Amino acid sequence: MTSSEHFQQLEALFHELEAATPEARAERLAQIQAENPALHDELLGLLEAPNTLLRDEQALDRMASEGGLAAALDRQQDPERIGPYCLGAKLGEGGMGRVYLAEQREPVRRQVALKLLRHGFDSDEARARFRAERQALAILEHPNIARVLDAGSTDDGRPWFAMEYIDGQPITRWATEQGLDLKARIRLLLPVCDAIQHAHRKGLIHRDLKPSNLLVVDTPEGPQVKVIDFGIARQLDLGEDERSQVTRLGELVGTPEYMSPEQASLGEIDIDTRSDVYALGLVLYELLVGELPHTGAELRKLGIEAMCRTIREADTPRPSRVRSATLDEGTLNWRSRLKGDLDSVLLKALAKDRERRYGSASELADDLRRYLDDEPVLAQPPSLRYRAGKFIRRHRWPVSAAALVALALIAGTIIASHGLIQARLALAESEASLAEAELYGKITNAYADALQRLFGQSEDVQATTEALLAQLEERTADWQNDPENASLASFAIGRHFISRNDYQSAKAAFEPWLQEGYGEDLLKSFGWQLLGFSYRYTGEAELALQAFRQAAALSPPNRANRPGTSSRLVQIALLSGEAEDYEIARTALRNLLASEELEAEGRIGVLNSSFQLEADAGNAEAAYAAMREAVDIIDAYPALPLAGRDTNRINLARLELFQRQDFDAVQSQLDALRSGEHAVKGESRESARVLEIEGVLRRFQGRSDEAVAALEAALPLYERYAGASSSDTLRAWMELLVTRLERGEMELARQALEPIASHARGPEERALLLASAYLALAEGRRGDAETTLANERLGEEARRRFAYLRHHVEFLEQQLAD
Structure with missing residues (x-):
């Protein structure tokens, strides 16, 4: 047994005995004495120590270096000199x-x-x-x-x-002694987040962030926080063997009350940068609330196993609801202000599931800055009135015009969706109602098409969006009194945003309704399916798969042979990667495409699903054929509704660009988009996709000034409609980095890497790998470029699935070969 394991065993037994009754303690000590007399003597020494000493959270550490436990750990005194340093106090x-x-x-x-x-x-x-x-x-x-x-x-x-050497005070003590108010405490933590983000970019995780490692120094320029003690920092790129070595060492690294759930794992240790994000959340919690969710004394009383289980599983008290007689008096002054934004920020930072946490320290800092600037925080639960209230507070000018558009939209979308639902219900009840269902569906789609055009003509899409969401929240606030119409309103508005490819706003419309779960099962099935698309296109794959499976569970069995059902089956296959799911999806698509009853609009949807499935399977020609046929139908039927038309045309343009490099064909599709459906739809995620394609096309044509302008215009639209961490946004940053390198702008290329590294969902994000390989090659680090290109995420299977990826990898390999 290693010394670390011995110490952990000793601590666990001590807490077990301390909590036991005198009779049970005596019986357990006798048992330990028979098995291990030396261990018994050490435990007896601890139990007979003064109570004040045992309550000190560092007591066991001191015992580990002085007295009985020193026989196992530190028999020798620490030297007076180490290297060139003379040890002092x-x-x-x-x-x-x-x-x-x-x-x-x-x-x-x-x-x-x-x-x-x-x-x-x-x-x-x-x-x-x-x-x-x-x-x-x-x-x-x-x-x-x-x-x-x-x-x-x-x-x-x-x-x-x-x-x-930093002669400073722990951040929490300094804040209390200086009497800092709420916003000043938040500002105090921001440079700490920036420092930790810097370390993460350099490949290091701190693993022991706590107030005593965040020291505040008073300087002539003002207070400065310093992060100390990277002495137990860990590199991000540990392999499987190294992780198992950590486990064999028996390390429980960090300070328990500031540990992340991952650090408290008793199995294989698996931590990443989000572990530090959790610790930053705890420090912020202590700064704003005045105490931690679980104190060190409380945790150490539990023993090792129970302590780790508490860290991993115990709920974090909502900050605004904490009530304790021991709280810092200063924090009581702003307790009510924690409700809402700061509750949400803290609980997101402290999510037990790290997938639900902020993806990086910079994301946490960005949300705190939004709070300070009175902007909507991303962590805020999707409260629609909240988002509109923030918008109106920042922009004091009248928004009556936008509100009028919103009222027209919400009234019209509900009417349109009512027709759609009546059609679906009629179809569900009897196949004899098919004609009536199809008529309702056509009327609904025509109405939705007109609404989409109205929205696209709005002078301020953001203002119209905020007003529409506020109207929806007001309409659904008392959903218990009228769940049918409230669910209908949520579905109608969410569906409208899906048709505009505004997936962030779609989530805001769908999530509150579906989490409450009111309304008809068939309507909820449609809602879950559309929410699945929202999650998928904002980079939340696990949530997307759950949503699509929930939609399937609520869907009636007689809808099995419908285009919408085949679309859901394809998404489940793409997200699960299961061979059985792929076969089910292929069969459904094959049956639908062979049907003579499938009309043009439905056939376009099925062909789009077929394109996605074939592209994912690496069948490039089959994927191209499906998308080519879909766009041919769109050209042949110009009066079809707008929804999905631009998406299919954009997909074809990307294939022409990366798979065929037919620049004339790409330009033809861009021209059609700008003069047709895209021109009347208004800005959306698809606007960003058009600009990205144009930017790459101009780079291929040697028109780099135009390429940079188009790509820079695409990025804020991607961030607005898909999110900063979506694969679309990260890919556009990568394309901008490549363009900068081709222009010889090395420093600007390095700057383009920063948002990719900050928002990537892991070190194997494809955009991050490609960007890193390009930059390594440009800087003469050929070995690093070769290592990155050897990553499995850029391997042959991935190249078959993604035409753009194949283009970039083959280009880099050619550069390395020359």
Whole structure:
């Protein structure tokens, strides 16, 4: 058993015995004495210590380095000198080791903070990992990060770090002593988020963020926060073998009350940058609420297993509802202001499921800045009145025109959707109602088409959107009194935003309704399916799959042979990757395409689904044939409704661009979009797709000025309608980076990499891999470029599925071969 494991066993038994009755404690001690007399003696020493000592959260750490447990951990005194440093006063200690104030006299005279790690972190595996991390730590250069100045190992193998000495106060104590108000406390944390984001970009996770590692120093320019103690930082690119080594070492790394659920795993440790985001959320929680969700004393009383389970599973109290006699008096002054935005920000940062957390420290900082600027925060639950209220508060000018458009839209979409639902219900009841259902459907689509054109003519789409969402919230506020019409309104508005490819607004319309679950099952089935598309095109694949499966569960069995059903089956296959799901989807598509009853509009939808399935399977020619036929039908029937027409044309243009490189054909589709359906629809995600295609086309044609202009125009639209983390947005940033490199603008290319790295959902995001490979090649780092291109995410299977990916990888490989 390693010393770290021994300490964990000792701590768990101590807490077990402390909580037991005197009789049960005596019986358990007798059992331990029979099995392990030495362990019994150590436990007896701990239990007989003064109560005040046992309540100290560092007591067990001190016991680990003094007295009985020292026999297992630290038999020898710490040396008086380590490398060029003379050790002075002990600044602190914890489970990982001790920190000393040390003095260096040669070649420069300066004071440093030297951290000496405990025994138990000096195995061969730990030393190998330490050497790799030491190199990574050296590249951290940020004004809010205390620099690691030197590092090494003692004669007996214990790693040490010499850091810039920061004579400051923990961030929470400093905020309290200075009497900072709510917004000042939030501003105090922003540079910390920026510093941690810098470390993440350099490939390091801190793993032990807490107030005592965030020190505030008073300078002539004002207070400055410094992040200290990257001594237990971990590289982001640990492989499977290295992760298992961490587990074998028995490390429970970090301070329990500031640990993320991932860090508290008793199995294989699997953490990423979102672990630090969780810790930042806890520090913010303590700054604003005045206490933590779970204190160190509470957690340590539980013993190791129960403590870890609490960290992983216990609910986080909603900040605005915390009531405690021990709270900081200052925080009580703004308790009511935590309700709403800050509740949402904190609970998102502290989500137990890291997929629901902010994806990066910069995303958390961005939301805090939105709160400070009185803008809608992304973490806010999709309250529609809230979003409109924020918009109107920022823009004091009258929005009556937008409100009038919104009223017309909401009235019209409900009428149109009522016709659609009546049609579907009639069809569900009897096949004899087919003709009536089709008539209702045609009337509905024609009405929706007119509404879409009305929306596209709005002078301010954002204002109209906000007003429409506010009207919807007002209409559905008392849904319990009229669930049928409330659900109809939510479906109508959500469907309208889907037809405009505004997936963020669609989610805001669908989620509150479907989470409450009111209305007819058939209507909810339609709603879940459309919400699935919203999730998919904003990069939330797991939620999308759940939504499509929920739609399937609510759909009646007699809808099995409908275009909408085949579309759902295709999405489930694409998202699940299961062979059985692919076969079910293919069969449904084959049967529909062979049907003579399938009209033009339905056939376009089925061909689009077929295109997606064939493209995902790597059948490039079959995918192209399906999309070519869909656009041919659109050209042959110009009076068809707008919904989906521009999407199909854009898909064909991308295939012509990357798969066939037929620039004339691409331009022909762009011209058709701008003069036809796209011109009357108004701005949307598809507007960004058109601009991205134009930008890449202009780059291929050697017109780089126009390429940059088009790509820069696409990015804010992607972020508005699909989100900063969507694959569309990240891909557009990558295309801009490539264009910058072709223009010889190296620094601007590096700047284009930053938003990709900040918003990527993981290190294997394809846009991030491609951008990194391009930049490595441009900087002469051929080995790094080759390593990146060897990643499985850019492998042969992915190249078959994505024409743009195949183009970029083949271009890079050719450059490396030349």
